[in-house]
Amino acid sequence: MLFDTKNRQSVTLEKLGKVPEYLTSSTPKSEFDVWDGEKWVKDVEAENLAKRHKLEGFKQQKLYDATREIAPLQDAIDLDIATEEEERRLIAWKRYRVLVNRIETSTTQEITWPKPPL
Incomplete structure (x- = not known):
């Protein structure tokens, strides 16, 4: 499962290919997590x-x-x-x-x- 680093929403890719940079396989742990460029951190x-x-x-x-x-x-x-x-x-x-x-x-x-x- 992939997550959008801008809004924490889970994303399903429709086709094979390169994964966009704004997606990560790391799961946010709370609704207050924000992406710091490398990992989710709590705001x-x-x-x-x-x-x-x-x-x-x-x-x-x-x-x-x-x-x-x-x-x-x-x-x-x-x-x-x-x-x-x-x-x-x-x-x-x-x-x-x-x-x-x-x-x-x-x-x-x-x-x-x-x-x-x-």
């Missing part, structure tokens, strides 16, 4: 950026989920029809949203996420 910066983007997406989903829980509880408060349980849940969800929002996804990869309220 650590690209890998870290992808991890940060994934963590930021996870954080944004948690914030969205919290906001979705908070909205009807806040409506009940605003309309002065909230039960004590709704008031308690609103405070818990707001606290959770603040804690999630404080997490810095660009500087760490090991994150202990707060648990959402029950």
Whole structure:
């Protein structure tokens, strides 16, 4: 099997002949490998950026989920029809949203996420 050194894609040659220089029989080990002219090497910066983007997406989903829980509880408060349980849940969800929002996804990869309220 051959691989394109520009995009890591596997290539099947249709005819016999000289193998183009941009192809190699060396297999990339990860989606972040780049060809250095002789071998595949991991692009650590690209890998870290992808991890940060994934963590930021996870954080944004948690914030969205919290906001979705908070909205009807806040409506009940605003309309002065909230039960004590709704008031308690609103405070818990707001606290959770603040804690999630404080997490810095660009500087760490090991994150202990707060648990959402029950």
